[in-house]
Amino acid sequence: xxxxxxxxxxxxxxxxAEEIKRTVTKPVRLMEVCGGHTMSIQKxxxxxxxxxxxxxxxxxxxxxxxxxRTYIDRAVAYSRRDDVIITTYGDLIRVPGSSSxxxxxxxxxxxxRIVYSILDALMVAKKNRRKKIVFLGIGFETTAPISAAGIxxxxxxxxxxxxxxxxxxxxxxxxxxxxxxxxxxDGYIGPGHVxxxxxxxxxxxxxxxxxxxxxxxxxxxxxxxxxxLMLVQQIENKEPKVEIEYTRAVKPEGxxxxxxxxxxxxxYRDDWWRGLGILKNSGLKIRDKYAMHDAEVQIPVDVEPLxxxxxxxxxxxxxxxxxxKDCKLFGTVCTPSDPVGSCMxxxxxxxxxxxxxxx
Amino acid sequence: MCLSIPARIDKINEDTAICTVGATSYQASxxxxxxxxxxxxxxxxxxxxxxxxxxxxxxxxxxxxTFDEFRTLNKQMDxxxxxxxxxxx
Numbered sequence: 001x002x003x004x005x006x007x008x009x010x011x012x013x014x015x016x017a018e019e020i021k022r023t024v025t026k027p028v029r030l031m032e033v034c035g036g037h038t039m040s041i042q043k044x045x046x047x048x049x050x051x052x053x054x055x056x057x058x059x060x061x062x063x064x065x066x067x068x069r070t071y072i073d074r075a076v077a078y079s080r081r082d083d084v085i086i087t088t089y090g091d092l093i094r095v096p097g098s099s100s101x102x103x104x105x106x107x108x109x110x111x112x113r114i115v116y117s118i119l120d121a122l123m124v125a126k127k128n129r130r131k132k133i134v135f136l137g138i139g140f141e142t143t144a145p146i147s148a149a150g151i152x153x154x155x156x157x158x159x160x161x162x163x164x165x166x167x168x169x170x171x172x173x174x175x176x177x178x179x180x181x182x183x184x185x186d187g188y189i190g191p192g193h194v195x196x197x198x199x200x201x202x203x204x205x206x207x208x209x210x211x212x213x214x215x216x217x218x219x220x221x222x223x224x225x226x227x228x229l230m231l232v233q234q235i236e237n238k239e240p241k242v243e244i245e246y247t248r249a250v251k252p253e254g255x256x257x258x259x260x261x262x263x264x265x266x267x268y269r270d271d272w273w274r275g276l277g278i279l280k281n282s283g284l285k286i287r288d289k290y291a292m293h294d295a296e297v298q299i300p301v302d303v304e305p306l307x308x309x310x311x312x313x314x315x316x317x318x319x320x321x322x323x324x325k326d327c328k329l330f331g332t333v334c335t336p337s338d339p340v341g342s343c344m345x346x347x348x349x350x351x352x353x354x355x356x357x358x359x
Numbered sequence: 360m361c362l363s364i365p366a367r368i369d370k371i372n373e374d375t376a377i378c379t380v381g382a383t384s385y386q387a388s389x390x391x392x393x394x395x396x397x398x399x400x401x402x403x404x405x406x407x408x409x410x411x412x413x414x415x416x417x418x419x420x421x422x423x424x425t426f427d428e429f430r431t432l433n434k435q436m437d438x439x440x441x442x443x444x445x446x447x448x
Contacts, residue, residue, distance in 0.1 A: 006423055015426075256394065
């Protein structure tokens with residue numbers, strides 16, 4: 001058991017495809033919320049294995065894609081200060097801001113360092129006590145508890161020069177808003193690693209309030225095909241519920257320790273999502289108790305006025321109403337090496353996934 | 360961003376595990392699994408330097424067993440269809 005190869009079995013995938021075809025009787029639109037799923041779906045050519053009744057649409061589960069340009073602009077402003085070292089996951093560095101990006105600032109001499117983990121950022125803080133270390137905390141429920149653990153460690157180690165700039169968000173408000181806005185969705189392929197932390201409880205309102213099913217899925221082709229089959233069965237039997245396909249990694253209650261850490265450090269705030277606007281209690285802000293590590297509170301900067309790129313339809317793609325190929329810029333002006341919008345930059349962005357695997 | 364990889368634990372030093380994925384070795388903090396019993400040989404999901412969940416071997420085997428049964432059933436049906444020259448489903 002290696003937990004990977006077993007779930008890439010071609011014959012099982014083919015059998016699941018046949019079973020989906022046998023089960024489905026009417027057109028269904030299923031949204032994969034998570035950007036990691038979008039990548040897997042395109043990489044393994046899943047849409048080509050499905051009967052024509054089943055359409056897959058990508059959702060708002062790519063953190064870099066939904067984050068405001070203002071966030072990047074502020075990070076750029078931090079990077080221009082001589083007393084700041086920016087530490088960040090690799091995805092963010094090439095995301096365009098209004099007039100610059102962290103990549104460009106680094107080329108101009110700013111100290112911007114890509115780290116694999118917040119633990120590496122803490123090491124930078126330890127070795128550079130005279131500098132302010134700003135860590136760009138971005139991601140959903142999977143990543144937020146890790147940022148929380150980092151802040152708690154910084155506090156315990158007396159690293160008063162360590163600051164988190166939070167763009168952390170939570171998934172359920174976006175999933176509810178899409179249905180409220182009338183986007184046609186018949187079921188959700190639920191995010192696997194978000195659910196590893198949260199468990200299934202956070203999605204219960206989807207079947208209860210909206211009558212739609214959620215199947216929490218793994219990331220291998222067998223997982224995705226099995227989840228699609230489970231959703232199609234729910235729809236055909238008119239029994240919407242929250243089910244877990246990814247049982248090897250997701251417990252119904254999630255990772256309680258991680259949830260406690262998240263709750264210890266963060267509180268909810270209203271937050272802006274590309275394509276969806278401001279969603280109530282959808283973002284995570286550092287609690288006052290840890291304000292000494294909150295970059296927004298401790299390091300004031302002037303941020304340039306926001307300029308959105310013309311012609312980019314990233315917002316509509318994140319809402320599931322357009323596909324990358326509907327965009328005039330796709331593959332011409334906007335490519336992974338010279339991206340216009342964030343959906344083309346991130347490894348989990350729909351545009352990047354389509355550009356790589358399904359042009 | 361939520362990318363996580365299954366890794367096998369080779370060694371545990373207090374709160375840190377040394378894990379392998381294929382031929383690559385990773386360090387992972389076990390801080391988020393403090394409430395779990397984690398041992399050498401277990402598989403965990405690693406996300407940005409932290410183990411976020413222990414993978415459940417029983418659950419994994421159970422789901423794979425279901426697929427095997429599915430495969431066997433499908434083969435039986437195929438044989439029967441070929442014999443009788445009639446589609447069963």
